[in-house]
Amino acid sequence: MSNYESKLIKCTLPSEGVLQVTLARPPVNAYNSELSAELQRHFEQASSDPDVRCVVLTSDLDKGFTAGLDLFATNLLPEADDPARAALALRQHIIFLQQAVSSIQNCDKPVVAAVHGICFGAGVDLFSACDVRLCAEGTVFSIKEVDIGLAADIGSLQRLPRVIGNASLLYELALTARNFGPPEAEKLGLVSRVVSGGKKGVQEAAMELAKVIASKSPIATLSTKHLLNYSREHTVEEGLRYTQAWCAMVQASDVPASFQAFTQKKPATYAPLPGPAKL
Structure with missing residues (x-):
């Protein structure tokens, strides 16, 4: 497990063939460049790790999966000599963030997400890149970016139309940034299952599912x-x-x-x- 050591993410092999990747950046797993880089490194490693057959993505925090982008730690408007150079610098930063999220979808191993509590903004980007998505009862989702004057730019608006069956509801949620819970997440097809028992319950359900997947060829x-x-x-x-x-x-x-x-x-x-x- 030495290749999976990092500061903001905990990685364990709780069962044969199953790697648990756990976000651990208190207090709310705010998504910054360092967390993004560690996430990409772990998923790229898992993709080629012969000991890994399935990955479970979850959170170590009782409060939830993530509150979204860390606006205090991420430079949204990089300094440059002119607007064109600033735009190029911003583009490179967005590419970096997008590639980290895409590393989940691009991972050769199936990825099961288990979320609870809050899952805002970048959390929805991460969640939508996973192959199988479970949530706990009481989970609160939000495609939050329009509330801070942005269009979601690291994956949600590209992946959600391909995994969600209700376009009207998706547009409503993305354009209003309102919170929605497990009933609407199920209605959208964003989750395959809502699990009782909070954080522990959804993580156990995801682990049992991952064990089944890991037992296959x-x-x-x-x-x-x-x-x-x-x-x-x-x-x-x-x-x-x-x-x-x-x-x-x-x-x-x-x-x-x-x-x-x-x-x-x-x-x-x-x-x-x-x-x-x-x-």
Whole structure:
């Protein structure tokens, strides 16, 4: 676990194949550049870690997941000699923040989010980049950016239209920044499940789900996530053609191992995925 050591994020392997990535920046996990950099580093590491088959993203704080962007720690208007150079500096900063959020979606391993309490602004960006999203009863969400004079710029407005089935309600929430809870989150399709028991309950539910995913063939889960992500951004025909190229994965030893486990009614054993390339 030495590769996952950091200041603002706690990482543990509570179960075989499951990495728990826990935001830990009191008092409210305000999202700043340092937290963003650590998050990206951990997800890029998890993506190529042969010991990791599923990731759970959660918060260490009782108050909630995150209050959103730390306006006191992030330079929203960088100093420069002229407006063009200031715009370029701001663009680089936004790219940096966007890439950290995208590292969740781009991670080869499935990511399960477990949120409770407050999930504002950048928290919704992070949440929407996860593959499976659970929330606790009483969770309060907000696409908060318009309240500080901004359009959400690190992922929410790009990912939410692809994962949410009610466009009218999404526009209402994004344009008003009003708070909404688990009933509307379920109605939107933002969460697959609302869990009782607060922080502990939702984290336990996410961990149980992650254990199930981690027990499956790592080739199968990696391929499934990859093809789902590709198909979400392309037509059905493009997705089918891409799958034709990807189908070389059926040659994995995981396939006969899965068949054998099924017929013998016992858990399968799978070889780990390759680790990071050594240069």
